[in-house]
Amino acid sequence: MLFLLLTGGEPFLRADFARIYTELRKMGLMISINTNGSLLTDELMEVFRQYPPTRVNVSLYGGSAQTYRDLCRNAAYETVTANIRRMKEAGLSLKINCSVTPYNVQDIEKIFDFGKENEIPVQATTYMYPPVRINGEKYGTAPDRFSWEDAAKYLVLCREQYLTPEQLMYGITQTEEDTLDCTGETGMPMNCRAGRTAFWVTWDGRMLPCGMFPNEGYSVRSMKFEEAWQKVRDYTASIMMPAECSGCSKREKCAACAAACIAESGDSTIKPEYICNMTQRQEDLIKQKYGRGIRSDENK
């Protein structure tokens, strides 16, 4: 194993985080950490100076104290932004993660501006998985997320913060011509790293192909690690994705993956309408806004 992501919940909540992290790093693992950045202590900063992580991904939930408080129901904005600056000044490799929701959407520009001011890349997403595990097994239900129309609209706004019109157009025109969508006849196997070169272990020791699968997984506490890994690989190999997506010209840039299909419908072989619509709308919005300008440039 070479790459390890420590995430949560919030990993810094663990009193023994520093010890766990240090010992893993000394084993020669390239460690990234997902944190909300609110619990960074002097002790942790000293650990990170001695054993720098490969990257720290900090979730920033708002571009102002007000928005942060409205979404997270706590007043940590000042603490989090101060901690981000502190880690940056110490020379740590950082990325800001931003989950855009109806509650912080008005701060998109502010969050990207914070990233630019501090020379930290921002990765934003407007798609929210239906939280199946805490939702009583209700697939496709996510009351706090955008409509697919708004998810597309605001994802384009996010991309406009760091991509030029040419890059935005390139992103939607790099694959083959739009042909016959939704007409594939054969399902596709999973084609990401999950369950093939990567695995996920939950807080209570269950191994899954990736953290977005709502399944039980295989307990590394009740079976050997190799056995759990083999079961995860076998399970991954058995999963098929929607047949109708297999011929889609947009599949390379669509966020539909097996875990998302399951979260949206309970079945990995059913096309996730929300994501499909979102992908199409994004393309339409970019074409409407930038398509003409780019074409006239090409005609010069």
Place this chain on the structure above:
Amino acid sequence: MKTNKGVIYRNIAGEHVLIPVGSIAMDKNGMFVMTELGGCIWQMLEQGTTKEEIITALLEEYEVEESRLRADVEDFLQRMIDAKLIEE
């Protein structure tokens, strides 16, 4: 001459990989992949082998003129020193 204690050597799927994990990782955030021979020299250095002992050992292993081997080993070690992976 010794290896930097903040750098971990790992053999990953047959590749000789150096992973900076100590404070050196602040400047060198990533990993280094060495050739078979580079991996061999690194492991000898970790065991406290001197440069002259390394050259002698490699001369026994490979059919090569000593002057050429010496130049190659010294070039490799200098590059590793410049990258702060090895300390003089």
